[in-house]
Amino acid sequence: MLAYAYTALRPAGYRKVCTEEFEHVGDLYAAILIKGMQDQLKRGVVRCYTDQEEEMSCLRGKLLIGETLRNQSLRRGRAVCRHSEFTEDNEMNRILCSTAEHLARTGIADGRKKQLHGLLQHFPHVTRIPLQRINWKLRFNRQNKTYQMLIGICKLVVHGLLQGEQEGDNTLMAFEDEQQMSRLYERFILEYYRTTYPALEVSAAHIDWHIEEGDSSLLPTLRTDITIRSKPREKTLIIDAKYYTHILKEYYGAARHDRANLTQILNYVDQESHAAPGEQVTGMLLYAGTDESQCVEKEFVTCGKRIDIRILDLDADFSRIQAQLDAIIYRYFPAARTTA
Numbered sequence: 001m002l003a004y005a006y007t008a009l010r011p012a013g014y015r016k017v018c019t020e021e022f023e024h025v026g027d028l029y030a031a032i033l034i035k036g037m038q039d040q041l042k043r044g045v046v047r048c049y050t051d052q053e054e055e056m057s058c059l060r061g062k063l064l065i066g067e068t069l070r071n072q073s074l075r076r077g078r079a080v081c082r083h084s085e086f087t088e089d090n091e092m093n094r095i096l097c098s099t100a101e102h103l104a105r106t107g108i109a110d111g112r113k114k115q116l117h118g119l120l121q122h123f124p125h126v127t128r129i130p131l132q133r134i135n136w137k138l139r140f141n142r143q144n145k146t147y148q149m150l151i152g153i154c155k156l157v158v159h160g161l162l163q164g165e166q167e168g169d170n171t172l173m174a175f176e177d178e179q180q181m182s183r184l185y186e187r188f189i190l191e192y193y194r195t196t197y198p199a200l201e202v203s204a205a206h207i208d209w210h211i212e213e214g215d216s217s218l219l220p221t222l223r224t225d226i227t228i229r230s231k232p233r234e235k236t237l238i239i240d241a242k243y244y245t246h247i248l249k250e251y252y253g254a255a256r257h258d259r260a261n262l263t264q265i266l267n268y269v270d271q272e273s274h275a276a277p278g279e280q281v282t283g284m285l286l287y288a289g290t291d292e293s294q295c296v297e298k299e300f301v302t303c304g305k306r307i308d309i310r311i312l313d314l315d316a317d318f319s320r321i322q323a324q325l326d327a328i329i330y331r332y333f334p335a336a337r338t339t340a
Helices: 011-018 025-043 065-070 091-103 110-120 147-160 178-196 259-275 318-332
Strands: 048-056 079-087 161-163 170-172 201-203 226-229 235-242 248-251 254-257 280-288 298-302 305-312
Touching: 025 091, 025 110, 025 147, 065 079, 091 110, 091 147, 178 201, 178 226, 178 235, 178 318, 235 259, 235 318, 254 259, 259 280, 259 305, 280 318, 305 318
Parallel strands: 235 280, 280 305
Antiparallel strands: 048 079, 161 170, 201 226, 226 235, 248 254, 298 305
C-alpha cells in the first residue's frame, strides 16, 4: 500500500517493493526509504544557501563587529563574519538523514541497515537533529518536490519510533492509526488504478452541485476518493474507500451499514448523474476487510441508481489484493481487460 501510495518512486522501484515480502513494518519503511534515497542521489540532493557565522582569518561576507569585539578575535588576528554557504545541510536533508540513522538502529534486516549506512555516507556534512524537534511544515517547490514522498515516509517512521524499556533500545510501532490508515488506503486504491489502467480516467474528482435555484456558495465541496471514467465517457464508477475497525453500526440493537456513508455515496451518484446525463454512473463503498466481512457485501438499485458495497481483503498476498481490485474494473469496464 505504501509503495503504491507514494508514487514519487519510479514505477520499476515501487513495483519491485510491492512484490517483496516483509516480516516487519520497519523493513517496508526501510525498503521504500532506501529506494527513494537512491533515486534522489541520482537526481542530485537539494542544496541551498544558508547563513553561517564563524571566526575567520580573512574577511568573508559581512563583518560582525560586535561579535568580533566580544570574542576578542582581533588579538588572534581573526574576525567574526557572517556568510552564505551553498550546502546540502538544510532542513529536508537533516530530516532524511536523522530518520534513516534512527531507522538503522531498529530491528530491521542487517542488509537494509548496511544499505542505509552506505547511503548516509553521501551526506557527510548534514547535521543530525533530534526527532522530537522536527518541524514538518515544509514548503515544496519545483526544485525539491521529489523530497515530498521521502519526507512523508520519514514522518511515518518518526511517529512510529518509540523508546523501549531499556535505554537506547529503539522499536518501531505498528502503523495502526485509523485516520492515517484511512488516507493511506484511499490513496493506495487511487494510485493502483491510476498506474495499472492508463486507458481509464482515474482521479479524486470534484463533483459540481446540481442547483436549480438559490445560492450554492456555502455548500460543501463534493470530492470523491476515487472516480473512474471510461474513454470516451460512457461509464463512471465512484468509489468511496472506507477503512474502519468495524464496518457495521448498531441501530436500536441491530447491525446496519452506516447511514452517513450510504447517504454520501448516493449523493455523489445523484449529482454526477445530473452533471453527465446519459452517462451510466455507479457508486461503490469499498471497505477494508474486517471480521465482519463475511456478510456485509450488498448490491442494490434505488431511484434508478446502482450502489455496490464491496470488501477488499487486505489480509492476503499482494497478488490476491491485485486480483480483487482488477475484478472490480473488469466488471464495470470490461474493455479494460484487454488494455491493462
